[in-house]
Amino acid sequence: xxxxxxxxxxxxxxxxxxxxxxxxxxxxxxxxxxxxxxxxxxxxxxxxxxxxxxxxxxxxxxxxxxxxxxxxxxxxxxxxxxxxxxxxxxxxxxxxxxxxxxxxxxxxxx
Amino acid sequence: xxxxxxxxxxxxxxxxxxxxxxxxxxxxxxxxxxxxxxxxxxxxxxxxxxxxxxxxxxxxxxxxxxxxxxxxxxxxxxxxxxxxxxxxxxxxxxxxxxxxxxxxxxxxxxxxxxx
Numbered sequence: 001x002x003x004x005x006x007x008x009x010x011x012x013x014x015x016x017x018x019x020x021x022x023x024x025x026x027x028x029x030x031x032x033x034x035x036x037x038x039x040x041x042x043x044x045x046x047x048x049x050x051x052x053x054x055x056x057x058x059x060x061x062x063x064x065x066x067x068x069x070x071x072x073x074x075x076x077x078x079x080x081x082x083x084x085x086x087x088x089x090x091x092x093x094x095x096x097x098x099x100x101x102x103x104x105x106x107x108x109x110x
Numbered sequence: 111x112x113x114x115x116x117x118x119x120x121x122x123x124x125x126x127x128x129x130x131x132x133x134x135x136x137x138x139x140x141x142x143x144x145x146x147x148x149x150x151x152x153x154x155x156x157x158x159x160x161x162x163x164x165x166x167x168x169x170x171x172x173x174x175x176x177x178x179x180x181x182x183x184x185x186x187x188x189x190x191x192x193x194x195x196x197x198x199x200x201x202x203x204x205x206x207x208x209x210x211x212x213x214x215x216x217x218x219x220x221x222x223x224x225x
Contacts, residue, residue, distance in 0.1 A: 095160075
């Protein structure tokens with residue numbers, strides 16, 4: 001079955017602490033992986049995708065096919081990073097028929 | 111417009127009623143998607159339009175749900191004989207290109223509550 005699992009509903013850290021939001025997936029083919037973010041009172045938006053291998057707002061994510069994981073990391077959390085984060089996957093070469101995880105709420109405290 | 115626009119932002123209806131939710135995508139975006147997000151869950155795919163045609167409607171839960179995009183721009187999601195389990199936020203998204211490399215731009219959603 002195709003599935004995205006985000007094991008933590010809530011991750012609470014202090015400003016300046018490292019952050020790792022976990023994402024594991026189950027997919028029979030070759031997936032493309034994404035992180036989407038929803039800030040308070042804003043719409044859902046793309047944060048980054050594995051194929052771009054980019055760092056956005058200090059966040060990075062590495063696709064580990066052996067562990068079927070795509071964890072999101074940031075070395076030093078900022079208060080403005082507080083948001084809901086969703087991991088998602090789609091079939092490589094397909095269209096945006098995304099399978100989302102349930103999301104992790106990141107709370108960064110001063 | 112500046113982004114994907116969805117109306118109404120909130121809709122409260124009674125069980126058994128008919129509901130229409132509208133999505134106005136970003137101008138020029140040929141690909142349009144509907145997702146549904148239930149409380150505490152991530153968005154769930156419903157249907158994908160490429161132009162006027164529904165290229166993939168495999169996510170529609172049953173035949174009470176139907177969506178159209180007659181002129182390849184605005185789309186309407188229609189729900190007949192609503193049930194309490196239909197209560198959710200219905201999200202519309204569009205992208206300039208149909209492929210998965212095309213960034214999805216989401217609307218703010220239509221929150222449907224069925225009493």
